[in-house]
Amino acid sequence: MTAVVPGMAGAGKGAPAVARRRGLRWVTASGPGFVLAVGVLVLLVLTAVFAPLIAPADPYLVDLSASLAPPGPGHLLGADDSGRDILSRLVYGARTSLLGPLAVVAISTVVGVAVGLVAGWRGGWVDAVLARAQEVVFAFPGLLVAVLAVAVLGPGQLAPVLAMAVAFVPYVGRLVRSLVMQERQRTYVSAYQVGGFSSFTIAVRHVLPNIAGVVLAQAVVNFGYALMDLAALSYLGLGVQPPTADWGAMVSDGQTAILEGALVQALAPGVAIVVAVVAFTVVGEGVADRLARRETGR
Amino acid sequence: MNVLEIDGLTVRLEGSVGARPVLSDVSLHVAGGEVVGLVGESGSGKSVTCRTALGAVPRGASVDGAVRTVGEDVFGLPARELRRLRSEKVGFVPQDPRAAVNPLYRVGDYVIEALRAAGVPKAEAPDRATALLESVGIPEPRRALRRWPHEFSGGMLQRVVIAAALAGSPRLLVADEPTTALDVTIQAEVLSLLLDITAERGAGLLLVTHDLELAAAVCDRAYVMYAGRIVESEPAASLFASPKHPYTAGLLRATPSLTGPVERLTAVPGRPLGLDEVLPGCSFAPRCAHARPVCDDGPPPLLEDGAGAVACVRAGELAPELRRRAHEEQAV
Amino acid sequence: MTTDPQSPALEVEGLTRTYGGLTAVDDVSFVLRAHGALGVVGESGSGKSTTARMLVGLERPDAGTVRIGGTAYDAVPRGRAARLARARAVQMVFQDPYLSLDPRVRVRDSVEEVLRLHGTEGARTVRARAVELLDQVGLGPREQEALPRELSGGQRQRVAIARALAPEPDVLVLDEAVSALDVSIQAQILNLLRDIRAERQIAYLFVSHDLAVVRHVCEEVLVLNRGAVVERGDAAEVLAHPAHPYTRLLLASVPHQGWDPAAIGRARRAMSNATTTKTSQGAAQ
Structure with missing residues (x-):
């Protein structure tokens, strides 16, 4: 079952995630790469926010006379099979392609932090129960859960986003748990306990802010993976539905055009996905590395 | 014969905002069979100084002056020769034995590795390691070779580190706060071991410590460092x-x-400073009860004074008062 | 809470704590008189830090009672009222000033948050009280605005002391509170501790391995070895005329003129041999 989408299903499994982290680390070693990636992300967000100002044409305007028009003055990146301007669809596609992952990351981070904090702070049976629950989630590949969710809730953005959010919780939860356990050992936590502060206050007001940087870095990395997975679902026709401009769906639409010799329609959104995912990963890992170095340098 | 001669050593760390001075014009020597203390608080530069005896300088440091260890100019040696010097002629004992010994290897591996580096043939190494562990007072040395670092107490592990430091029959031992991480009753044993080694083998010992009383109790001579400079050197008894x-x-x-x-x-007011924080003039002047405007004129030179040397422009006039106060302390 | 000024600041009865098969603290009892200072001396593994942590409720004793100002306290406080009451009874200063402060909280805020928790009301009152406390420990306006990493070890320890004084506790537990400091800084903090006790109704439980420092701070001393009390009494008296061989060994271990480290090693080995023999005989019987 999982072999259907092996290249993109990794987000649901533990081991590949580690491999992906390692594999991309070399990029982060270089300073200019990090800066470039940050630039790409800023550009991406600006594009999404100001899409109506940037897009040269209406992304939904069908003009069959321009079907599969090559790149040129009228259509900078050409037009798709329905004659819609590819560049404009790419620009508007940034919106759906970023909003989905944003929701996934927001939900998974909030839930994951809560789960990890409770598990790491309380320890004992609470930790054990939460750990088992997260292992169960881990056991199901995220994309598979998403496919099931779509079957139940129907196609559209909602089902995949919820499914991916659930699938990402263990990544955040485990990270937060280990960070909290480490931070708990620090003497300042004991000092607050002796001062009469409640566990809740110490955990939320002191421990959480001290681990927030690392959690944030992980969230940025997760953003990239969520973007990729949601694009995969859209590509399979389970996520964003046509005619909405979305990178994953655009790749899928563009496949037939490849047979007719027009590469741009599938290639442009594909490149956009790759660039965005790499940029998010580089930035996230870069921030995490920096925080780790500051930690050891202390 | 001097087994360590440091002559006019100045160390600067090259940083993005310019060079940060760490040591300024440090000179000291250790003779064979001599126990020399290097005393100072944090930031005094005592650790940096003692590590230069092994040819080790902080990353990105620029160095002036000369360090001759067992007759070799360490900054002029090619990397291979420097490694040979470290493994064969100098022994180093760090503060924390737990940080020095890899917990994933057996104690024997640690000692044998040091012996192999010192050129002992593979076949002989285990026997030599056993003998070394025995000489530093490890009970059942042959079995100890097979044991893990975590099975040893801090004091026993420090003995293992000392045994490894002795692998090449060194002429000079450098010990950087070797007992600070240990319990007080263990401190005495580790020190007596180091002293025995120096006495028996005629090696010199440079003992770095923050504990003035310790230096006075076990050393022949002692140097006192403050903010990257040596401010006083004395026969330990006169300290x-x-x-x-x-x-x-x-x-x-x-x-x-x-x-x-x-x-x-x-109390001495203020806090110990690093060389990069002090003004021109005497580094100690801002904390000194006896400071006068003349103290800010320039760093006072370290001048011979009786059996020792002192870097204080007012040393002569202050001597009676400081001695009287010291006697008051002692008399009671 | 009503505190009888005549009752001892701290009474500890039969405090015991075991980890697995190892007895870290073995039936320790002592009394710290009101406004007094009691030194708890021992090496690593003596149980001195575990004892300190049990007093402040960070660790749960297997047996024994803790009474502070005549009131008995639970092993580990549960619920807000119990937590606050315990905190007002006893506070603690930890060994490592680099780890005992939240790196993100500014000095004055770290005192203010304790004051607010313990019922000081009104932003202005809280601020004034925090400034007063920090002034008292010798931290000026610049240091009060600083983050912990901008301060030296000695200054951080002053912050820790001010924070511990904020709930106005009856007892202050100082766990190796000056051990990590440079000698010249250590003297400043010791003088500060002296001044604080002269000005306030507070008692110290001073945990340390350093006999000279204990002698300087405390009137009474308790010597712990392997979790058990081996000697107690007037600090000057015990340190001048130690009765127990372990106390004698500790004293002899302090470097001094004419010091013979080799002799101490022999004495220590003789003592641990004696103990081992005793235990093995005990096990045989």
Whole structure:
């Protein structure tokens, strides 16, 4: 079952995630790469926010006379099979392609932090129960859960986003748990306990802010993976539905055009996905590395 | 013969905002069979100084001056020769044995690795390791080779580190706060081991410590460092009886004692500074009760004074008062 | 809470704590008189830090009672009222000033948050009280605005002391509170501790391995070895005329003129051999 989408299903499994982290680390070693990636992300967000100002044409305007028009003055990146301007669809596609992952990351981070904090702070049976629950989630590949969710809730953005959010919780939860356990050992936590502060206050007001940087870095990395997975679902026709401009769906639409010799329609959104995912990963890992170095340098 | 000669050593760390001075014009020597203390608080540069004896300088440092270890100019040696010097002629004992010994290897591996580096043939190494562990007082040395670092107490593990430091029959031992991480009763044993080694093998010992009383108790001579400079050098016995630098005298008065009346301590105001934080002039002047405008004119030179040397422009006039105060401390 | 000024600041009865098969603290009892200072001396593994942590409720004793100002306290406080009451009874200063402060909280805020928790009301009152406390420990306006990493070890320890004084506790537990400091700084903190006790109704439980420092701070001393009390009494008296061989060994271990480290090693080995023999005989019987 999982072999259907092996290249993109990794987000649901533990081991590949580690491999992906390692594999991309070399990029982060270089300073200019990090800066470039940050630039790409800023550009991406600006594009999404100001899409109506940037897009040269209406992304939904069908003009069959321009079907599969090559790149040129009228259509900078050409037009798709329905004659819609590819560049404009790419620009508007940034919106759906970023909003989905944003929701996934927001939900998974909030839930994951809560789960990890409770598990790491309380320890004992609470930790054990939460750990088992997260292992169960881990056991199901995220994309598979998403496919099931779509079957139940129907196609559209909602089902995949919820499914991916659930699938990402263990990544955040485990990270937060280990960070909290480490931070708990620090003497300042004991000092607050002796001062009469409640566990809740110490955990939320002191421990959480001290681990927030690392959690944030992980969230940025997760953003990239969520973007990729949601694009995969859209590509399979389970996520964003046509005619909405979305990178994953655009790749899928563009496949037939490849047979007719027009590469741009599938290639442009594909490149956009790759660039965005790499940029998010580089930035996230870069921030995490920096925080780790500051930690050891202390 | 001197087994360590440091001559006019100046170390700067090259940083993005310019060079940060760490050591300034440090000179000291250790003769074979001699126990020499290097005393100072944090930021004094005592650790950096002792590590230069092994040819080790902080990353990105620029160095002036000369360091001759067992007759070799360490900064002029090619990397291979420097490694040979470290493994065969100098032994280093760090503060924390737990940080020095890899917990994933057996104790024997650690000692044998040091022996192999010192050129002992593979076949002989285990026997030599056993003999070394026995010589530092590890019970059942042959079995100890097969044991893991975590099975050893801090004191016993420090003995293992010392055994490894002796692998090449060194002429010089450098010990950087070797007992600071250990319990007080263990401290005595580790020190007596180091002293025995120096006495038996005729090796020199450079003992770096923050503990003035410890230095005075076990060393032949001692250097006192402050903010990257040597401010006083004395036969250890005179450190207590007649400290010549106001800093040395201040440290002695600030240390609570086990005898005499319990009264408010005469604290040295402020905190120990690094060389990069001090103004031109005497580094200690801002904290010194005896400072005069003349003290800010330039760093006072380290001048011969009796059996020792002192870097204080007012040393001559202050001597009677500092000696009297030291005697008051001692008499009670 | 009503505190009888005549009752001892701290009474500890039969405090015991075991980890697995190892007895870290073995039936320790002592009394710290009101406004007094009691030194708890021992090496690593003596149980001195575990004892300190049990007093402040960070660790749960297997047996024994803790009474502070005549009131008995639970092993580990549960619920807000119990937590606050315990905190007002006893506070603690930890060994490492680099780890005992939240790196993100500014000095004055770290005192203010304790004051607010313990019922000081009104932003202005809280601020004034925090400034007063920090002034008292010798931290000026610049240091009060600083983050912990901008301060030296000695200054951080002053912050820790001010914070511990904020709930106005009856007892202050100082766990190796000056051990990590440079000698010249250590003297400043010792003088500060002296001044604080002269000005306030507070008692110290001073945990340390350093006999000279204990002698300087405390009137009474308790010597712990392997979790058990081996000697107690007037600090000056015990340190001048130690009765127990372990106390004698500790004293002899302090470097001094004419010091013979080799002899101490022999004495220590003789003592641990004696103990081992005793235990093995005990096990045989």
